Amino acid sequence: MTLSIAGVAARPKSVPPKQARKLKLPLRWISPIALVLLWQLASSTGVLSPDKLASPVTIAESAGELIADGQLGDAFAVSITRVFFGFLLGGLVGVVLGLASGLSRWGETLLDPPVQMLRTLPHLGLIPLFILWFGIGEEPKLALVASGVAFPLYLNLHAGIRQTDPGLVEAAKVLGYSRFERIVHVVLPSAVPQTLVGLRIAFGTAWLSLIVAEQINADAGLGFLINNAREFLRTDVVVVGLVVYALLGLTTDALVRLLERRVLRWQKR
Amino acid sequence: MAKAVSVRGLTKAFGPRTVLDGIDLEVEPGEFVALLGRSGCGKSTLLRILAGLDREVQGRAEVPGTVSIAFQQPRLLPWRKVWKNIALGLHRPDGRAVALKALEEVRLTDHADAWPLTLSGGEAQRVSLARALVREPDVLLLDEPFGALDALTRLAMHHLVEDLWIRHKPAVLLVTHDVDEALLLADRILVLDEGRIVATHHVDLPRPRRRASVVEQRTRVLADLGVDVEEAA
Numbered sequence: 001m002t003l004s005i006a007g008v009a010a011r012p013k014s015v016p017p018k019q020a021r022k023l024k025l026p027l028r029w030i031s032p033i034a035l036v037l038l039w040q041l042a043s044s045t046g047v048l049s050p051d052k053l054a055s056p057v058t059i060a061e062s063a064g065e066l067i068a069d070g071q072l073g074d075a076f077a078v079s080i081t082r083v084f085f086g087f088l089l090g091g092l093v094g095v096v097l098g099l100a101s102g103l104s105r106w107g108e109t110l111l112d113p114p115v116q117m118l119r120t121l122p123h124l125g126l127i128p129l130f131i132l133w134f135g136i137g138e139e140p141k142l143a144l145v146a147s148g149v150a151f152p153l154y155l156n157l158h159a160g161i162r163q164t165d166p167g168l169v170e171a172a173k174v175l176g177y178s179r180f181e182r183i184v185h186v187v188l189p190s191a192v193p194q195t196l197v198g199l200r201i202a203f204g205t206a207w208l209s210l211i212v213a214e215q216i217n218a219d220a221g222l223g224f225l226i227n228n229a230r231e232f233l234r235t236d237v238v239v240v241g242l243v244v245y246a247l248l249g250l251t252t253d254a255l256v257r258l259l260e261r262r263v264l265r266w267q268k269r
Numbered sequence: 270m271a272k273a274v275s276v277r278g279l280t281k282a283f284g285p286r287t288v289l290d291g292i293d294l295e296v297e298p299g300e301f302v303a304l305l306g307r308s309g310c311g312k313s314t315l316l317r318i319l320a321g322l323d324r325e326v327q328g329r330a331e332v333p334g335t336v337s338i339a340f341q342q343p344r345l346l347p348w349r350k351v352w353k354n355i356a357l358g359l360h361r362p363d364g365r366a367v368a369l370k371a372l373e374e375v376r377l378t379d380h381a382d383a384w385p386l387t388l389s390g391g392e393a394q395r396v397s398l399a400r401a402l403v404r405e406p407d408v409l410l411l412d413e414p415f416g417a418l419d420a421l422t423r424l425a426m427h428h429l430v431e432d433l434w435i436r437h438k439p440a441v442l443l444v445t446h447d448v449d450e451a452l453l454l455a456d457r458i459l460v461l462d463e464g465r466i467v468a469t470h471h472v473d474l475p476r477p478r479r480r481a482s483v484v485e486q487r488t489r490v491l492a493d494l495g496v497d498v499e500e501a502a
């Protein structure tokens with residue numbers, strides 16, 4: 001006993017000892033599980049009508065059916081494709097503009113003012129314009145995702161480059177780095193942490209933009225699945241769609257965090 | 270033989286403020302010069318000009334050979350391994366081998382593949398020294414390189430710098446506000462005040478110098494800095 005007490009006292013700030021941690025994880029699950037049970041109880045007793053919200057069991061069953069008959073897979077593929085190409089487009093624009101205005105004085109003078117003005121527009125409010133410009137097909141959806149991605153990437157990349165420690169640039173100059181080497185080894189690496197923050201925000205807005213964009217006249221994709229289900233009062237399918245959206249968001253977030261851990265290995269933790 | 274550093278009538282102003290006011294300075298090849306002065310008197314400004322980082326000056330500042338510099342902060346690239354920090358900018362195909370040899374000189378071979386942020390302050394400063402020396406500079410500029418180190422590490426660094434200087438024989442311009450440090454290392458001490466060189470001391474003591482051997486001259490240098498040691502003692 002004395003030993004374990006000494007061990008705890010010796011590392012006051014480290015992780016809690018094993019036993020407490022083992023207990024802690026299940027403890028955190030008590031209330032979520034209780035809520036689901038309560039929800040199921042309310043549905044089974046008829047307090048919660050399936051027209052308002054289906055029961056957890058029904059939702060799970062519907063999810064199984066939607067997966068089995070391929071509906072969910074198809075919708076998923078369509079939505080993923082939209083985000084992928086929207087992200088690619090917006091990412092390209094954000095990175096190119098961010099590099100141009102971060103690395104060149106002229107680039108900054110010409111590019112930064114308009115971008116800073118445009119970013120104050122709520123980009124989801126651009127839908128009416130995008131519909132007028134691009135119609136109601138895939139294009140306005142891509143444009144919405146792209147505009148949601150381009151701004152956070154631009155802003156964070158630009159800020160990251162501007163935050164470069166001038167002392168490091170100075171040292172590199174005296175040590176004989178070429179301008180290209182200064183950019184590759186000093187400026188860009190020092191912008192990476194801030195850019196990864198931008199990447200995470202960009203993924204968040206990408207999913208949000210997708211969800212909103214899929215409300216406009218979609219004939220395929222997760223948004224279509226959800227809207228269609230609404231017309232038939234299938235709250236179970238609506239919830240399945242929402243859960244898939246949430247899982248997608250969590251996945252990209254985890255991917256960025258993984259990337260962060262790899263790319264920022266040099267940081268002291 | 271050409272001078273390693275040759276400065277004549279060097280004047281530098283930031284707006285209305287004259288920071289360097291007609292500096293004349295010559296440094297022989299292989300000479301070790303210490304630059305003493307209160308904080309804000311223009312020491313770093315002079316070094317930046319000599320390193321070619323600031324060209325908006327009046328007067329002449331010529332450094333014909335290659336220049337290298339180490340600052341008070343090591344200024345290593347945290348996202349490049351230690352050896353890479355030394356090899357970058359050298360433009361040599363055998364960069365890693367050269368870097369490893371330089372690390373051996375500062376006794377840090379084991380840390381070649383470490384990330385700079387995992388080093389202690391003294392270790393990082395040694396890497397910074399190795400990085401400066403590996404360029405085989407004709408002139409080595411040291412801007413308070415020991416200023417942020419603890420007293421014990423600083424002592425070890427004094428010996429290391431003297432060793433390296435004897436081995437490579439660059440002209441050294443060491444900025445410091447530690448009089449003992451200047452007396453232990455330098456052939457010549459310049460006292461800078463309000464942008465002018467107000468005193469010059471030649472230090473002819475034999476090397477390696479001991480603390481006791483510098484005590485007498487210390488008093489005279491301190492007097493030039495406006496510090497009365499008789500009173501303090």
Ligand SMILES: Nc1ncnc2c1ncn2[C@@H]1O[C@H](COP(=O)(O)OP(=O)(O)O)[C@@H](O)[C@H]1O
Binds near residue numbers: 288306308313315
């Ligand atoms: N880029 C700059 N712009 C304006 N003033 C500066 C600049 N760099 C240095 N100074 C001023 O010049 C003076 C000398 O600075 P410096 O050479 O760094 O002093 P030190 O002797 O402590 O190294 C200080 O008063 C400082 O404020």
Ligand SMILES: [Mg+2]
Binds near residue numbers: 412
């Ligand atoms: Mg200084």
